[in-house]
Amino acid sequence: MADGANTISARVSKQSRRWKLGVSIAGGIVVLFAATLVGAYLIDTGDDDRTLRGLILAGHQAGHLTADELARVISRVDAEVADIPVRIDLPDRTETFAAAELGITVDRPATTEAALRAGKEGNAWDRFVAWLASFTSVRRVEPVLTYDRERARQAIASLDDLVVEEPQQPRLVLGENATLEMEPGIDGVEVDVDAVVDRLGHQVAASGPFDVDAPLRPLTPTLSDEAVAQVAEELNRLTAEGIEVRVADEVRRLDARGLRMRLDLDDSEGLPEPAFDLESLQAYIESTFEGVQLGGRDPVFDVVDGEPVLVEEGSPPLDCCREDAAEVVARAVLEGRPGPVVVEAKPIDDPQLVAWAKGEGVVEKVAEFTTNHACCEARVQNIHRFADLVRGVYLLPGESLSLNEHVGERTREKGFVPAGTIIRGHLVPTVGGGVSQFATTLFNAAFFAGFDFVTYQSHSLYISRYPYGREATISWPAPDLEIQNTTDYPALIWTSYTDTSITVEIYSTKHIEVEQTRQVESSVRACTRVDTYRVRRYPDGREVEDSVFAVYRPSEGFDCNGNPTDRPDL
Numbered sequence: 001m002a003d004g005a006n007t008i009s010a011r012v013s014k015q016s017r018r019w020k021l022g023v024s025i026a027g028g029i030v031v032l033f034a035a036t037l038v039g040a041y042l043i044d045t046g047d048d049d050r051t052l053r054g055l056i057l058a059g060h061q062a063g064h065l066t067a068d069e070l071a072r073v074i075s076r077v078d079a080e081v082a083d084i085p086v087r088i089d090l091p092d093r094t095e096t097f098a099a100a101e102l103g104i105t106v107d108r109p110a111t112t113e114a115a116l117r118a119g120k121e122g123n124a125w126d127r128f129v130a131w132l133a134s135f136t137s138v139r140r141v142e143p144v145l146t147y148d149r150e151r152a153r154q155a156i157a158s159l160d161d162l163v164v165e166e167p168q169q170p171r172l173v174l175g176e177n178a179t180l181e182m183e184p185g186i187d188g189v190e191v192d193v194d195a196v197v198d199r200l201g202h203q204v205a206a207s208g209p210f211d212v213d214a215p216l217r218p219l220t221p222t223l224s225d226e227a228v229a230q231v232a233e234e235l236n237r238l239t240a241e242g243i244e245v246r247v248a249d250e251v252r253r254l255d256a257r258g259l260r261m262r263l264d265l266d267d268s269e270g271l272p273e274p275a276f277d278l279e280s281l282q283a284y285i286e287s288t289f290e291g292v293q294l295g296g297r298d299p300v301f302d303v304v305d306g307e308p309v310l311v312e313e314g315s316p317p318l319d320c321c322r323e324d325a326a327e328v329v330a331r332a333v334l335e336g337r338p339g340p341v342v343v344e345a346k347p348i349d350d351p352q353l354v355a356w357a358k359g360e361g362v363v364e365k366v367a368e369f370t371t372n373h374a375c376c377e378a379r380v381q382n383i384h385r386f387a388d389l390v391r392g393v394y395l396l397p398g399e400s401l402s403l404n405e406h407v408g409e410r411t412r413e414k415g416f417v418p419a420g421t422i423i424r425g426h427l428v429p430t431v432g433g434g435v436s437q438f439a440t441t442l443f444n445a446a447f448f449a450g451f452d453f454v455t456y457q458s459h460s461l462y463i464s465r466y467p468y469g470r471e472a473t474i475s476w477p478a479p480d481l482e483i484q485n486t487t488d489y490p491a492l493i494w495t496s497y498t499d500t501s502i503t504v505e506i507y508s509t510k511h512i513e514v515e516q517t518r519q520v521e522s523s524v525r526a527c528t529r530v531d532t533y534r535v536r537r538y539p540d541g542r543e544v545e546d547s548v549f550a551v552y553r554p555s556e557g558f559d560c561n562g563n564p565t566d567r568p569d570l
Contacts, residue, residue, distance in 0.1 A: 052119035056140045062115055070115055071108070077143050078106035086200070086210040088156060090191060091164055101155055103148025104204055110144035147204040153197045164189040167221040170228040170272075172235070172265060178257040179236050182229040185221035192217040223272045228265065231272045235263055244339035245285060245329060247320045248294040251340050258284055259333060274334055282326035285343065289320035294345050298394040299359040301507075303494050308362050308507045314394075316353040318345035356396050361489040366510045367449035370503040371441045372465060379419035379434025382410070383502050386438045387495035389414075394492055395485040400454055401493070402482040403439060409476045410435065432476065438502055439481045440471040442493070445504040446483040447548070449491065450512040450536050454482040458550030469519055469530030469550045487512060513537040517545070527560035528552050 051070060055063040058077045062070060082100035099105075118141050167188030175181035195215045203210055242255040262284060266275040296317025302309045322344040332341040355361065373380060389407050410416040410432025419433030436459065443456065444467060456472045457479035463471075472481045485491045489509040496503045513536070520531045533547045551560075559565050 049116065051115050052139060054139055055115060055118055057111075057115055058141075058143050062141070067112065067116065070112060074106060074108050074111050074115075074143070077111070078108065081106050081143065081145065084208070084210060087212070088159075088196060089211070089213045090159075090162075091214070091216065092161070095159055097155060099210065102200065103146075103151035103155075104210070105146055105148075107144040107146040110146075114144055115141050142207050145204050145207060147201055149197055149201060152200060153193060156196055157193050159191075162191040162193065163219060164191070164216060165219075167219050169221045169223050169265070169267065170225045172228065172232055172263060174257075174260055178260060180232040180260050180263065182225060182232045184225045185223065185228075187221070188219035189216050190219040191215075222270055223265070223267050228272045231265065231274055235260070235274050238333055238336055239263075243329065243333055243341060245288070245343055246340040247289055247343050248318055248345050250289065250292050250294055252288045252292075253339075254284065254288060254329070258288075276326065276330040276333075278326040278330065281330060282321070282323075285325050285329060286320050292320070294318040294320055297357075298392070299357060301359065301362065301392060301394075301492050301494070303496075303505070303507070306365060308359075308364075308492055308494075310359040310362075313359065314357040316348055316350070316357045319348045320345055322346050352396065356394075356490055359394075359490075359492075361509050362394075362492045362507050363509055364507065365505055366491075366508045366512075367445045367447075367506040367514075368503065369441050369444035369448065370501050371437055371444075372501045373437060375499045377419070377434075378417050379437070380499070382416050382419055382432050382434045383438050384497050385415045386432075386435045387497055387502060387504075390438070390442070390493060391495040392492070394490060396490050397485055397488055400482055400484040402455070402480055403442070403474055404477060404480040405482075430475075436473040436475075437465075438495075438504075439474045440466050441502050441504045442483065443472040443481060444470060445493075445506050447516075447534065448514045449506040449508070450487055450514050451491075451506075452484045452486045453548060454484050455480050456482070456548070458552070460551075460553050461556055462550075462552045469532045470516075470548065471550065511539055524551060525560045526554045526558070526562040528554075 049067045051062055051065045053064045055061075055065075057070075057073055058080070060073050060077060062073050065073065082098060082105065084099040084104070086097045086099055086102055086104070088095045088097070118139055165188045168186040170185035171183050172180050173183045192215045195217070196212055199212045199215075200210065203212065239256045239259045242253050242259060244251055244253050259281075262277045262280045264275055264277055266273045294317055295315070297314045299310055299314035300312040302311050320343070325343040328343055329341050331337075332339070373383065386403075386407060390401075390403070393401055393406065395401060408414070412431060416432040416435075418429045418431050443453075446453070447470065458469075458471055459466070459473045462468065473479060474481050487508060488511060491506055491508040494505045494507060496505070515535050515537075517533045517535050519533070522529045522531070528551070530550045530552070531547050532549070533545060536544045536546075538544070553560060554562065557564055
C-alpha cells in the first residue's frame, strides 16, 4: 500500500511540474506578445508628424502619412472644395456659385492638425484601441473649412434683380385747390443679403450641404413721409402768388397751378430736394408767351406817286425763349425771389423774317378800293382817324389784321367823336360811329387782293354808298373785321382820304387775279341774304371759288321776322 501511494504521489508531482512549466511558457509568450504589441504601438504612434494608419480625408487615403505627404493630399482636397457648387435659391430663380467665389476654402493648418490628431486623443487605452482598430477599419476625417464672409457678401450682392419689388418713394401730388400734397411712400421687398451670408456660414461650419434659401426683407423708401410733407408745405408757400416773367418788353405771369404741376423731388443726395421738370417748365414759359410779338419792328413805308418806298427797315421779332429760361425761373422760384424774372429772348432764325424786316416783296399795288361820303360830317372825322391808325400796317404771309384789336376801343382820348351807328336796326349816336365805312373799304380791297376773311359781318341795313352784298360793319367790342394775308408775299396796307372819300390800297407782289363772278339772293324769312362769289386764279393755273355774304333787314326798326325792334337806350 505504501509503495502504491508513493507511486501515485510521484506521478502527481511530475504532472504538476509539467503544468507549471506550461503555464510559465504560455505566460512568457503572452508577456512577449504583449511586450511586442506595446512596442509596436509605441513605435507606430510615437511619431506625432505622421497620421494614424487607415485615415481617410475627404475620400482620399491619408493614413500613415507624414506632414509633407499630408499637405499634398490637402491641396487636392482644397482644389475639389473650390469647385463645389453653392446654390442660392432666390424668389424667381436659383443662382449657382463655385465655393471659392464665395470665399469657401480649406483651412490647411487646421485640417492638417485635425488629420494628425485623429485617433491620438483621449486616455492611453482609448488611443491604444484606436490604434488597434486602424488595422481593420478606416477613420474618416472631414476637412476644416474657412469662410470669407465679406467676399461672399460682395458676390451675392452683385447679383442682378435682388429687389423683388421696388419701394415707392413718397411724392408730391397736386391736390384740391391746386396745392401740393405728400403721397405716402410704400415699402418694397428685397433679398436679405446679410441673412444669406449668415445661413451659408452655418452650412460652412457644418461642412455642407451648400444650398441656401434666400430670405426676404422689407425695402423702405429712402425718403421719409415727414420730410416730403415739409417740402410740400414750403413749395406751396413759394408758389402761392405765381411769378411774373419778363421777356423783352412783355410781362406774363406763371400761375401757382402751372408752377406746381411741374415740381418734383430730387433724392440723388438722399434728401428730398425740390426740383422742376425743366423741359416741362420751358414749354410752359414758351406757351405763355405764344403769339406775343417780342420786340421786333415793322418796316416803315411811304407811298410816293403810287409807288411804295421803304423809309426805314424793321427788325425781326425775337423768340421766347433762350434755352436756359426754365433754369432762370426755377432758381428764382426756389430761392423765393420776387418777379418779374428777366428771361432772355433769342433771335428767330427765319429768312422770311429777315425779308420782312427789309420790306422785300412790297413792290406794287395789287388792290385798291374807294368809298365816298358827304363832306364835313362828324362821322368823317372818325373815318379819317381810323384810317390814320391803320395806315402802314404790314402783314406777313399768314398774318391777320383785326381792326378792333389793332385800334382798340374808340374813345374821345383817341380822337373819336359821337356819330351814327346802327344798333338793333336803329341808327343811334356813339363815340366812333361811322367807322364801318372804313371797314367796308378795307373789306373790298382785301376781297380783290385775294385775302381771306376770318371774321366779318355786314350791316343789318343796306346802305347805298356801299357795294351791294360786299361790305362789313364794325363796333366795339363786336362785330369785328379780321382779314388774313393768305398770299405768298408780305403786304402793306395804305390808307388815304379826301373830304369826301376814303381809299385803301394794298401793296405786295401781284400773283393772283381776282374776279367777282356772280351774286345769289335768297330769303331768310323777312330778310334778304346776298351771297357774292369770286374766283382767285393762281400762276399754276388753279382757280379757287369762294364767297362772302350779307344779310339785310327789311327796313330800319324791324328784324328778320318782320317784328319791330326797340331802339337802344344809349
